[in-house]
Amino acid sequence: MATKFLLPEDGIPTSWYNVAADLPTPPPPPLHPGTLQPAGPDDLAPLFPMGLIMQEMSTEPTIEIPDEVREIYRLWRPTPLLRARRWEKALGTPAKIFYKYEGISPAGSHKPNTAVAQAWYNKEEGVTKLTTETGAGQWGSALALACQLMGMECLVYMVKVSYYQKPYRRSMIRVWGGEVIPSPSDTTECGRAILAKDPDSPGSLGIAISEAVEVAVKRDDTHYSLGSVLNHVTLHQTVIGQEALAQMEMADAYPDFVVGCVGGGSNFAGIAFPFVGENLKKGKKTRCIGVEPAACPSMTKGLYAFDYGDTAKFTPLLKMDTLGHDFVPPGIHAGGLRYHGMAPMVSHLHQLGLVEARSVMQTEVFDAGISFSRSEGIVPAPESNHAIAVVRQLAEDCRQSGEAKTILFNLSGHGHFDMAAYDNYLDGKLEDYAYPEEKIKEAMKNLPKV
Amino acid sequence: MATKFLLPEDGIPTSWYNVAADLPTPPPPPLHPGTLQPAGPDDLAPLFPMGLIMQEMSTEPTIEIPDEVREIYRLWRPTPLLRARRWEKALGTPAKIFYKYEGISPAGSHKPNTAVAQAWYNKEEGVTKLTTETGAGQWGSALALACQLMGMECLVYMVKVSYYQKPYRRSMIRVWGGEVIPSPSDTTECGRAILAKDPDSPGSLGIAISEAVEVAVKRDDTHYSLGSVLNHVTLHQTVIGQEALAQMEMADAYPDFVVGCVGGGSNFAGIAFPFVGENLKKGKKTRCIGVEPAACPSMTKGLYAFDYGDTAKFTPLLKMDTLGHDFVPPGIHAGGLRYHGMAPMVSHLHQLGLVEARSVMQTEVFDAGISFSRSEGIVPAPESNHAIAVVRQLAEDCRQSGEAKTILFNLSGHGHFDMAAYDNYLDGKLEDYAYPEEKIKEAMKNLPKV
Numbered sequence: 001m002a003t004k005f006l007l008p009e010d011g012i013p014t015s016w017y018n019v020a021a022d023l024p025t026p027p028p029p030p031l032h033p034g035t036l037q038p039a040g041p042d043d044l045a046p047l048f049p050m051g052l053i054m055q056e057m058s059t060e061p062t063i064e065i066p067d068e069v070r071e072i073y074r075l076w077r078p079t080p081l082l083r084a085r086r087w088e089k090a091l092g093t094p095a096k097i098f099y100k101y102e103g104i105s106p107a108g109s110h111k112p113n114t115a116v117a118q119a120w121y122n123k124e125e126g127v128t129k130l131t132t133e134t135g136a137g138q139w140g141s142a143l144a145l146a147c148q149l150m151g152m153e154c155l156v157y158m159v160k161v162s163y164y165q166k167p168y169r170r171s172m173i174r175v176w177g178g179e180v181i182p183s184p185s186d187t188t189e190c191g192r193a194i195l196a197k198d199p200d201s202p203g204s205l206g207i208a209i210s211e212a213v214e215v216a217v218k219r220d221d222t223h224y225s226l227g228s229v230l231n232h233v234t235l236h237q238t239v240i241g242q243e244a245l246a247q248m249e250m251a252d253a254y255p256d257f258v259v260g261c262v263g264g265g266s267n268f269a270g271i272a273f274p275f276v277g278e279n280l281k282k283g284k285k286t287r288c289i290g291v292e293p294a295a296c297p298s299m300t301k302g303l304y305a306f307d308y309g310d311t312a313k314f315t316p317l318l319k320m321d322t323l324g325h326d327f328v329p330p331g332i333h334a335g336g337l338r339y340h341g342m343a344p345m346v347s348h349l350h351q352l353g354l355v356e357a358r359s360v361m362q363t364e365v366f367d368a369g370i371s372f373s374r375s376e377g378i379v380p381a382p383e384s385n386h387a388i389a390v391v392r393q394l395a396e397d398c399r400q401s402g403e404a405k406t407i408l409f410n411l412s413g414h415g416h417f418d419m420a421a422y423d424n425y426l427d428g429k430l431e432d433y434a435y436p437e438e439k440i441k442e443a444m445k446n447l448p449k450v
Numbered sequence: 451m452a453t454k455f456l457l458p459e460d461g462i463p464t465s466w467y468n469v470a471a472d473l474p475t476p477p478p479p480p481l482h483p484g485t486l487q488p489a490g491p492d493d494l495a496p497l498f499p500m501g502l503i504m505q506e507m508s509t510e511p512t513i514e515i516p517d518e519v520r521e522i523y524r525l526w527r528p529t530p531l532l533r534a535r536r537w538e539k540a541l542g543t544p545a546k547i548f549y550k551y552e553g554i555s556p557a558g559s560h561k562p563n564t565a566v567a568q569a570w571y572n573k574e575e576g577v578t579k580l581t582t583e584t585g586a587g588q589w590g591s592a593l594a595l596a597c598q599l600m601g602m603e604c605l606v607y608m609v610k611v612s613y614y615q616k617p618y619r620r621s622m623i624r625v626w627g628g629e630v631i632p633s634p635s636d637t638t639e640c641g642r643a644i645l646a647k648d649p650d651s652p653g654s655l656g657i658a659i660s661e662a663v664e665v666a667v668k669r670d671d672t673h674y675s676l677g678s679v680l681n682h683v684t685l686h687q688t689v690i691g692q693e694a695l696a697q698m699e700m701a702d703a704y705p706d707f708v709v710g711c712v713g714g715g716s717n718f719a720g721i722a723f724p725f726v727g728e729n730l731k732k733g734k735k736t737r738c739i740g741v742e743p744a745a746c747p748s749m750t751k752g753l754y755a756f757d758y759g760d761t762a763k764f765t766p767l768l769k770m771d772t773l774g775h776d777f778v779p780p781g782i783h784a785g786g787l788r789y790h791g792m793a794p795m796v797s798h799l800h801q802l803g804l805v806e807a808r809s810v811m812q813t814e815v816f817d818a819g820i821s822f823s824r825s826e827g828i829v830p831a832p833e834s835n836h837a838i839a840v841v842r843q844l845a846e847d848c849r850q851s852g853e854a855k856t857i858l859f860n861l862s863g864h865g866h867f868d869m870a871a872y873d874n875y876l877d878g879k880l881e882d883y884a885y886p887e888e889k890i891k892e893a894m895k896n897l898p899k900v
Contacts, residue, residue: 002459003459003524003525004459004524006456006458008456009452009453009454074453074454075453075532075536075826075827076827082525086525086599104554105827106823106826106827106828106829107827108866145827148824149536149825149827167869167870167873168866168869168870171869171870171872171873171876172829172869174872174873174876175820175823175824175829175869175872175876176823176824177824370625373556373625373626374598374599374625374626374627375599376525376556377525377526377555377556377557377595377599378556379556379622379625414866416558416618416864416866416867417866419617419618419621419622419625420617420618420621422621422624422625423617423621423624426621426624426625
């Protein structure tokens with residue numbers, strides 16, 4: 001009875017899967033924030049290389065992965081697929097539970113899958129430096145790793161409060177040769193403007209985005225890089241689901257459910273889109289479920305509408321499940337899931353009924369993660385625990401109905417840098433919080449009129 | 451050109467390899483601390499189960515791994531073997547460098563290989579609880595994981611200063627259901643005695659051992675567990691080297707050098723003993739090199755002599771490479787390598803000329819680790835960086851001589867809980883320190899007269 005399903009090195013996919021090609025309609029294009037007209041490639045060119053902009057708009061079914069990107073993927077890919085036999089037993093469920101483990105990457109999450117690809121396309125077009133923002137540091141560390149492996153420079157604006165309170169991913173950025181600056185900083189105009197008003201500003205992801213974008217726009221050799229949300233990011237993450245398809249076949253099984261947590265949507269897209277493709281092309285009936293915090297419920301409580309990607313309204317407008325760009329997420333212990341919007345491609349599939357969403361409270365999330373960890377060993381990231389909580393719900397449904405459903409979930413990262421959150425949970429200090437309906441309605445008032 | 455050599459699940463060894471069987475003479479037995487006569491099985495029975503005591507004294511060439519232990523190994527074993535192609539290129543060396551990555555285990559190091567085995571043999575004999583000591587928490591977390599997976603209780607005495615300053619492995623112990631108490635504590639007689647004298651005692655590994663041993667001796671349902679040094683521990687770790695033998699064959703290569711860091715000696719023994727066995731049985735000529743900090747040089751500067759395992763002189767006397775039981779290691783950033791002695795089996799092989807030793811300074815160690823990380827991605831544990839520093843020396847020798855030697859090293863763990871040490875290095879705050887000869891001579895004065 002095998003537990004682990006490992007692909008050989010040449011099991012790394014040779015192309016990314018573009019779900020847009022198999023949809024009845026592609027998602028609406030982004031709108032220019034000034035004109036509110038569809039944004040063309042040139043509008044995005046100050047920030048991104050043309051290779052990625054073309055991917056953003058592509059309806060080709062597959063896009064070949066460059067050799068050098070695959071060569072770097074080999075440092076940790078293919079990632080393992082495991083059957084959670086011990087956890088199934090502990091839950092007393094007839095369900096078969098499989099998980100794809102992305103925490104094995106050097107940065108500890110799925111993020112390097114796109115970071116490496118983005119660095120490569122930038123390097124190809126002569127860009128020598130990438131800027132980005134980071135909160136707790138997951139994305140900043142992944143991009144620093146990618147830039148180091150590609151021989152590029154990396155500049156990360158890290159939200160100031162995280163820079164001081166969560167120093168360990170900051171340290172990884174430094175180990176990988178990246179420069180990390182607490183934001184707001186005096187290195188940009190927008191940073192200086194904020195410091196002039198409030199010298200003690202703790203910073204925010206919105207401010208850090210503005211600083212990173214400002215640097216990229218001002219310098220010809222520098223571009224900006226985003227770790228989730230955009231189509232090219234969800235595209236790159238499909239290596240996860242493609243590998244999982246092959247590994248499920250090794251396991252002689254096929255999932256009734258595919259589950260992933262959703263913040264910006266990229267890890268869920270990565271595991272789910274290839275299975276959505278099988279549904280569309282081969283009439284399979286896998287239910288794909290994105291799981292979000294009840295404290296930040298863009299898919300389950302938000303509106304499908306055009307909205308800005310950032311608080312400052314600098315970015316193009318994206319049609320997406322959104323809580324409004326003024327939405328301020330509460331300080332839950334899953335930093336990666338605190339975003340007001342959702343990847344346009346995930347939102348579009350949601351709208352078409354091709355993926356589903358559920359929300360969960362954070363104490364259930366940690367309880368489920370600890371239950372998993374005590375059977376399977378791995379300590380998951382708090383983000384991943386959202387997926388685990390819904391997998392446990394599905395397994396309990398099976399226990400009650402006696403059905404032996406097959407469940408696959410994406411264990412998107414490990415929790416080694418989130419142990420303080422586990423302590424808070426074990427000390428009874430975590431509080432549940434569902435974002436109140438009336439406050440959501442309030443935030444919706446400022447959605448742009450398009 | 452393959453980079454990664456993965457064994458299938460049934461590539462987990464079915465037995466441990468006992469190098470004692472292939473030696474001209476087995477190492478001398480431990481001596482009873484009271485009588486100074488060879489200690490028999492009964493002397494060790496209050497602390498350890500008979501299954502492990504028999505392994506401690508065995509000269510059988512192989513000892514079968516129990517099915518349930520192998521089943522748990524499958525959660526992370528076989529661990530991957532990788533060829534460090536990118537690092538070779540960065541170093542400009544013709545050497546072929548391979549590494550075995552043990553950081554993939556849930557606890558992040560090789561430690562669970564023996565923790566799981568020790569828990570099983572204790573459970574078999576009706577023991578329901580294990581106690582141990584831990585410094586930074588590597589061993590405590592590994593034993594908590596093992597006990598959780600075996601359905602046993604685990605009580606960890608953690609050096610008080612680490613309990614408060616390095617809380618994250620403490621959190622892992624809790625996630626895995628273990629109890630962790632800052633030592634010295636009021637839960638034991640010896641703890642209370644120390645607190646009476648010094649209420650603010652920061653604790654030490656020696657004190658924590660005493661507390662853990664006291665609890666184990668006083669309770670019939672409780673045993674004590676040690677994470678390194680003893681023969682049964684080095685035995686259990688031979689799964690590493692046995693897998694590596696098979697994986698090097700997959701890579702169509704055989705090592706001229708096998709390198710591992712040494713603190714108590716278990717990870718080095720784990721990778722090296724199977725290759726020492728090939729040297730002895732098949733006339734191979736692999737040089738096996740243990741690498742220790744210049745600040746704690748038991749193999750390169752110590753004496754091969756009978757000595758106590760602990761400062762308080764509670765333990766049996768072991769014949770080993772030792773700096774003397776009074777040796778107080780300086781606060782270097784590799785907590786796992788700060789032990790005055792060396793595994794008796796490793797020391798015996800050293801004496802016989804079957805393994806070698808080198809020492810390195812800690813700034814070279816971190817510089818080498820960062821060099822590795824910037825090519826291969828993984829951020830290694832500071833302990834593992836000691837091995838990496840010597841691998842880089844050997845690779846440089848090859849660069850100069852033009853010889854394409856094959857080097858294999860054990861990457862014993864990741865550095866996710868040691869990022870503060872990397873920060874210290876990058877900030878220029880690490881100082882080099884070689885333990886002075888005269889202070890070593892001083893510590894040697896108190897070696898027991900046997």
